[in-house]
Amino acid sequence: MKLAMIGFGQAGGKIVDKFLEYDERHNSGIVRAAVAVNSAKADLMGLEHIPEEQRVLIGQARVKGHGVGADNELGAEVAEEDMDEIQGAIDGIPVHEVDAFLVVAGLGGGTGSGGAPVLAKHLKRIYTEPVYGLGVLPGSDEGGIYTLNAARSFQTFVRQVDNLLVFDNDSWRNSGESVQGGYDKINEEIVQRFGILFGAGELEGGEIAESVVDSSEIINTLSGGGVSTVGYAEEEVEATGGSSGGLLSRFTGGGGADELDSAHTTNRITSLVRKAALGRLTLPCEVQGTERALLVMAGPTEYLNRKGIERGRKWLEEQTGSMEVRGGDYPLQRGFVASCVLLSGVTNVPRIKELQQVAIEAQDNLDEIRDESEENLDGLVNDGEDELESLF
Numbered sequence: 001m002k003l004a005m006i007g008f009g010q011a012g013g014k015i016v017d018k019f020l021e022y023d024e025r026h027n028s029g030i031v032r033a034a035v036a037v038n039s040a041k042a043d044l045m046g047l048e049h050i051p052e053e054q055r056v057l058i059g060q061a062r063v064k065g066h067g068v069g070a071d072n073e074l075g076a077e078v079a080e081e082d083m084d085e086i087q088g089a090i091d092g093i094p095v096h097e098v099d100a101f102l103v104v105a106g107l108g109g110g111t112g113s114g115g116a117p118v119l120a121k122h123l124k125r126i127y128t129e130p131v132y133g134l135g136v137l138p139g140s141d142e143g144g145i146y147t148l149n150a151a152r153s154f155q156t157f158v159r160q161v162d163n164l165l166v167f168d169n170d171s172w173r174n175s176g177e178s179v180q181g182g183y184d185k186i187n188e189e190i191v192q193r194f195g196i197l198f199g200a201g202e203l204e205g206g207e208i209a210e211s212v213v214d215s216s217e218i219i220n221t222l223s224g225g226g227v228s229t230v231g232y233a234e235e236e237v238e239a240t241g242g243s244s245g246g247l248l249s250r251f252t253g254g255g256g257a258d259e260l261d262s263a264h265t266t267n268r269i270t271s272l273v274r275k276a277a278l279g280r281l282t283l284p285c286e287v288q289g290t291e292r293a294l295l296v297m298a299g300p301t302e303y304l305n306r307k308g309i310e311r312g313r314k315w316l317e318e319q320t321g322s323m324e325v326r327g328g329d330y331p332l333q334r335g336f337v338a339s340c341v342l343l344s345g346v347t348n349v350p351r352i353k354e355l356q357q358v359a360i361e362a363q364d365n366l367d368e369i370r371d372e373s374e375e376n377l378d379g380l381v382n383d384g385e386d387e388l389e390s391l392f
Contacts, residue, residue, distance in 0.1 A: 001030065001099050001100070001198045001199070001200065001201055001202065001214075001215040001218050002029065002030065002031075002032040002097060002098050002099050002202070002215070003030055003031060003032060003098060003099065003100055003101070003102045003198060004032055004033045004034075004035075004090075004093045004095065004098045004100075004101050004102070004129075005019060005031055005033070005034045005035070005101075005102045005104060006034075006035045006036075006037065006090070006101065006102070006103050006104065006119065007034070007035070007036045007037070007050070007104045007105070008037045008038075008079075008103060008104065008105040008111065008112045008115050008116040008119060009037075009038060009043075009075070009105050009106055009109050009110070009111035009112020009113070009115065009116070010038065010040065010043045010106065010109060010111070010112070011104075011105065011106025011109065011112060011136055011183075012036070012037075012103075012104040012105040012106060012112045012116065013036040013037075013038055013043060013044065013047055013050070013055075014047070014183075014187060015104050015134070015136070015187055015190055015191070016031075016034050016035075016036060016050060016104055017034075017036070017047045017048055017049045017050050018187045018188070018190075018191045019031050019034070019191055019194075019195070020034055020049035020050060021048070021049050021191075022191045022192075022195050023195075024049070026195070026199075028195060028199040028202055029199070029202035030195065030198045030199055030202060032093070032094065032097055032098045033054075033092070033093040033094065033098070034049075034050050034051075034054060035050070035054045035055075035056065035086075035089045035090060035093070036050045036054065036055045036056065037055075037056045037058060037079075037086055037089075037111075037115065037119070038055075038056075038057065038058070038067075038111055039057070039058050039059035039063050039065070039066075039067050039068050039075065039078055039110075039111045039115075040065065040066060040067035040111070041057055041065035041066075042065075043067070044056075044057060053089075053092075054089055054092070056082075056085055056086050056088075056089050058078050058079060058081075058082035058085060058086065058111075058115070059074075059078030059081075059082060059111075061081075062074070062077075062078055062081075063078070067110065067111065068110035068111050068114070069110060070108075070109055070110045070145055070146065070149065071110045071114075072109070072110045072111075072113040072114030072149045072152065072153060073114060074110060074114065075109075075110040075111045075112070075113065075114025075115045076114035076115060076117070076118050077114075078111075078115070079111075079114065079115030079118040079119060080118050083118070083119075083122055086119060086122075087122075090123075095127060095129065098129060099129065099130075099215040099219065100129050100130040100131070100132055100162075100215075100219065101123050101127065101129060101130070101131045101132065102132050102133075102134055103116050103119055103120050103123070103131065103132070103133050103134070103161070104116075104133075104134040104136075105133070105134075105135060105136070105153075105157075106135075106136045106138070107135045107136060107137055107138065107149065107150040107153040107154055107157070108136075108137070108138030108142055108146035108147070108149050108150045109146070109149065110149070112153075113149045113150065113152075113153035113157075114149075114153065116133065116135070116153070116157055117133075117153065117156040117157040117159075117160045120133055120157065120160040120161045121160045124160065124161075124162075130162040130163075130219060130222070130223075131160075131161050131162055132161055132162055132163050132164070132165060132222060133157050133158070133160075133161040133163070133164040133165065134164075134165045134166075134167070134190075134194070135153070135154060135157055135164055135165070135166050135167070136166075136167045136168075136169060136186075136190070137150050137154070137166065137167070137168045137169055137170065137283075137351070137355065138150050138169055138170075139169040139170045139173050140170050140358070141173075142169075144358070144359075144361075144362030145362065147355060147358045147359050147362055148359045148362045148363055150355060150359070151355050151356050151358075151359030151360075152359070154166075154352070154355070158225075158226070158227060161225075162222060162223070162225060163222040163223075163224075163225055163226060163227075163228055163344060164226070164227050164228065165194070165228045165229070165230065165282070166227055166228070166229060166282060166283040167186075167189075167190050167282040167283065168282065168283050168284065168351055169186060170351070171280060171281075171283075171284055171351075172185075172186050172189060172280075173186070190282070192232070193230050193232045193282060193340065194230065196232070196296060196298050196330065196338055196340040197218070197230060197294075197296060197340050197342055198218070199298075199330065200213040200214065200217070200218065200296045200298075200328070200330040200340075201213055201214035201215050201217075201218075201330070211306055211309060211327070211328040211329055212328055212329075213294070213296050213326070213327070213328035213329065213330055217294060217326050217328065218294065218342070220292075220326070221292045221293065221294040221324075221326060221342055221344050222292075222342075222344055223292075224291060224292065224344070224345060225345075226291065226344065226345040226346070226347075227283070227345070227346055227347075227349065227352075228283075228342060228343060228344040228345070228346065229281045229282050229283035229284075229285055229342075229343050229346055230281065230282045230340065230341065230342050230343070231275075231276035231277050231278075231279060231280070231281045231282075231339075231340070231341040231343070232276050232279075232338065232339070232340050232341070233272045233273075233275035233276040233279055233338065233339050234272070234336045234337065234338035234339070235268060235272060235336060235337050235338075236335055236336050237299065237300065237303050237335065237336060237337050238335070262305060262307070265303055265304075265305050265308060266305060266307050266308035266311065267308075268303070268308070268337060269297055269304070269305070269308030269309060269311070269312055269337070269339070270308055270311045270312050270315065272297075272312075272337065272338070272339035273295060273297075273312035273315060273316065273339045273341065274315065275339065276339040276340065276341040277316060277319060277341045277343070278319075281343070283346070283349060283351065284349070284350070284351055285343070285346045285348055285349040285350075285351075286346075286348035286349075287319050287320050287343060287346075288319065288320060288321055288348070289320070289321060289346070289347055289348055290320035290321070290322050290343045290344070290345060290346050291322060291324070291344060291345025291346075292322060292324045292325070292326075292344045292345055293316050293317075293320050293322055293324070293325040293326070293341065293342060293343050293344065294325070294326045294327065294341070294342040294344070295309065295312055295313050295316055295325070295326070295327035295328070295339065295340075295341055295342075296327075296328065296329075296330050296339075296340040296341075296342075297309050297312070297327075297328070297329045297330065297337070297338070297339055297340075298329070298330040298331075298332050298337070298338045298339075298340065299331075299332055299334065299336060299337035299338060300331070300332065300333055300334070300337070301329075301331045303337045304329045304331070304337070309327050309328065309329060310327070312327065312339070313325055313326070313327035316341065320343065
């Protein structure tokens with residue numbers, strides 16, 4: 001699947017930058033074009049793979065390149081005001097060569113959480129290609145203002161995109177990790193999972209998929225809107241050397257495929273599907289009630305078979321209760337077999353309810369603090385007897 005990726009804000013820019021690195025390393029052909037948008041000049045300068053001419057600094061008239069300071073209302077305003085500058089960078093994208101737009105943002109800060117929904121609305125108004133969001137939720141230890149930002153941004157973002165893919169930092173940060181080290185590892189996890197998902201159909205080295213997954217399968221799974229989460233599991237294997245174990249050998253019994261036990265291959269696939277769906281999802285949720293699902297099995301062709309994929313797909317149908325479960329393989333000559341499960345239209349998500357409740361409490365606390373602050377200021381500056389007159 002070929003994407004035009006737009007990273008909005010610090011987190012969004014870093015993730016898109018990491019996607020470009022992944023693309024270059026694996027020649028996966030996912031990122032057709034990349035743009036970074038930020039109100040902080042230093043964040044744009046820190047990117048390594050997004051071309052400088054595709055980095056857009058917004059809000060210079062308001063914040064002078066220093067960022068919006070976790071104020072996502074201001075982030076939304078400067079995105080609206082400087083949309084012409086953003087569109088100027090997007091105009092350089094060969095839109096006729098992309099399958100969809102992906103707007104990536106951290107939802108806890110100011111620029112990304114405020115600006116990403118504004119950009120998504122703008123893109124949907126102009127282009128016919130699907131516009132997806134990839135939103136990253138802040139950890140619960142990052143503070144009330146970031147939780148409040150995320151809850152408000154999530155509520156807005158999900159209504160402006162064709163589907164919102166969500167990654168929850170709270171489920172992925174390990175205790176004792178440094179903040180920067182934690183985020184670097186999280187970004188690697190994001191790119192690994194979504195790289196396999198979006199890479200399906202962009203075959204490496206001319207390998208032929210037995211049951212192809214292409215961009216239309218992904219688009220159909222994401223259609224209908226709502227929230228999506230991704231599960232992933234992998235197991236190391238020894239690649240036996242490329243095309244000799246491809247589609248033809250599976251029909252003739254020749255090549256490397258005859259050296260592998262078919263039952264063992266099938267069992268490995270079904271086990272990996274279970275691990276992916278019931279393990280750590282990018283957004284933890286109850287899989288039962290999922291509206292649509294997609295299974296992508298990736299790895300050397302000799303370790304993939306139709307029977308295993310079909311069993312995994314049927315198991316997903318039983319677990320989700322959905323009649324719209326697609327599945328197929330993504331041949332990769334790498335040293336692992338991986339299962340990537342996209343669950344779209346999930347609704348039983350305790351983390352979102354928790355986020356909203358904490359945000360409501362944070363908002364109430366902020367209102368109380370502002371009122372108390374005004375009272376304290378009045379007590380400080382007023383002389384009590386009204387004998388002094390202010391200048392104006």
